[in-house]
Amino acid sequence: MMMNQLVPHQDRNKEAKKNEWEPYIDNAGTCLGFTGEDYCVIAADTRCSNDSYQILSRHVTKITKVTDKIVLATGGMRADYCTLHKRINYQAEMFRYKNKKEISLSGCARLLSNILYNNRFFPIYAFCLLGGIDEIGQPVLYSYDAIGSYGKSKVGAVGSGGELVEPLLDSIILRHHRQASVVPTISNEELPTTRGEDGKPIIPKGIAIEYAHQALVAASERDIHTGDFAEIYVITKEGVERHMRELKAD
Amino acid sequence: MSASVAPPLPGRHSYKVEGTNINFAHGTTCLAFRCNGFAIAAADSRSTQGETIASQAVTKLIKINDYIISTMAGSAADCQYWSRYVGSESQLFELRNKRRMTVAGASKFYSNILIQYKGRDLSVGSMIVGYDDFGADLFYIDNDGQRVRGDIFACGSGSTFALSVLDQEFRPDLTEDEAVELARKSIYHATHRDSGTGGQINVIVINEKGTNWVVKQDNFELFHKYINDPSPYPLQ
């Protein structure tokens, strides 16, 4: 009661906030992914920042290779996703030893969801993209929220620049928002690529890597927490390729 | 993808109307109703994270087993995870008892889980729709632990719009085709008025043969069908 009279309510709140212990930090960075005919691309920048404008590192990986067919990229809090990557890799390795085969993509996806949901009441601050080649040889991408809700998607983007990149990918990869009736000025003739049966473009692997790079370049132009290098993983039946590209370092 | 409600993390906020107790299950519209011999579940497919559309192609009608569907409103992770859990338990029940779990049983089981977690910020508003030995059945359950049986339910931020359309034409003796059309129309009107609702419209019919996915349609196609005035909002 005494405190109520001495300190105005609002000030008390501010004071409390300043000294409050904070378990989370957003280290930012952007991850993106999409699937093509026979490949899945997952890319992320390599910058790690803290809550203010400081850059902690320019060479930090947000992507881990779980098996020869599965890659996991995560944005959010670095401490959390490092641990998460280790746990997934550990589980995948144990699966390998116990079953003498690799964990399937859908199995790994469910496993990741369960790990995240098991921390429902003190969430792992990590936003995941899990991509690769599934049991029947199809490229698949799963995207997650921090507490384990997940779904298949053709394109996905998470992290600080995710909201900038996702509509870009919708437009470039899926050719959304380009129905002639909606936007008559943009015609499909401008596309440099061949088209599949549904009239949508087939993007060759080489170009897909460029698209992934360009999307991160675009994100780094508008998001201060994205930049330095682009780390691009391409997963095909043959295995995983890793490409490094430069981004702006300012 | 991602939760309709952001998890309690820094810099994220939910849609609670400040200073009130009105806390709609966030950004979605689901409805379900029961007619003679069958039940209908319908939902949109938009998922939001704060103000951003996280996905336009989310499946909000979750299969618990071949005869029971749960609809999803609230936190996507909570709904997905626990529906999955109820699904696996219903499968075990079937193996142990050589008969299917009833809709009342499944919803009670689900509701008991939610009661256990009451007050711990789970966010679930779900209709459990299905068909069992006693016919079509329908329950509404939520994270307060409420569980009520009924004929018509709707859930989510657009539920009031859907309900107002649904209430006009609902009869227990609707045919399946009429019921599907009514469900589609109701969800459409919710997508039209509520920005948390959108994407595709999904409708599932559940009868003695099991669940049957009958409509999966982009709401864009339906604009001219349902909105009588072709330009209700003329440009100035």
Place this chain on the structure above:
Amino acid sequence: MSQSLFGFRGKDFCILAADASAQASIVVIKDNLDRIFEADDHFAFGCVGDPGDDTTYSDLIVRNIQLQKFRNGYTSTSHANANFMRKLLHDGLRDHPYNVNIMIGAVDLPSDMNDTTTERTELMSSSVLIEGSNPSPHLYYLDYLGTLVEVPFAAHGYCAYLLYGILDEMWKKDMSVDEAKRLLSTCIKMIQKRFVMQQPKFICKIITKDGIELIEPLNN
């Protein structure tokens, strides 16, 4: 608080009434909800409060009263049952409170009238001997804190503000069933006329020596 629950005692019966709507946020999701639980042949209680808590608590009570009857072979007195309900509320108050308000209506039968008598009861009947030769009606008011009072009439929630006046004015000792039904009708009409929330339907039950029955209010 907006849910209505009230009841009163008559000559040899009790009447309970509760509104039948269920609410989720601002929407009425059900208009034929039965909030009056029948825990035993002559023991009923209405339960209003937080959604979820009401059914959880009521189910717990109903099953436990049934369990006791099954184990002992005889029914407890309404006084015992009411105090059992009170204890459960008060035990949970500090760490898992049930936010529910209760109105109990019951009729105790003298031992020789009790039709649940079994062989086992005969052995133990001395412990449940109810004195007198007439069925005695009891109405208990029980709130979420565990306040238990036996009363001739009572109401919970906002409807109490509207009804206590009427009940003070019109309730009479030893009312007949018809008089009670008329009083019931007056009360419900009052709520529907003056209360801001719509409560189009009420579920009313009468507890007599013959059991529990649904009743309709009688218009004057």
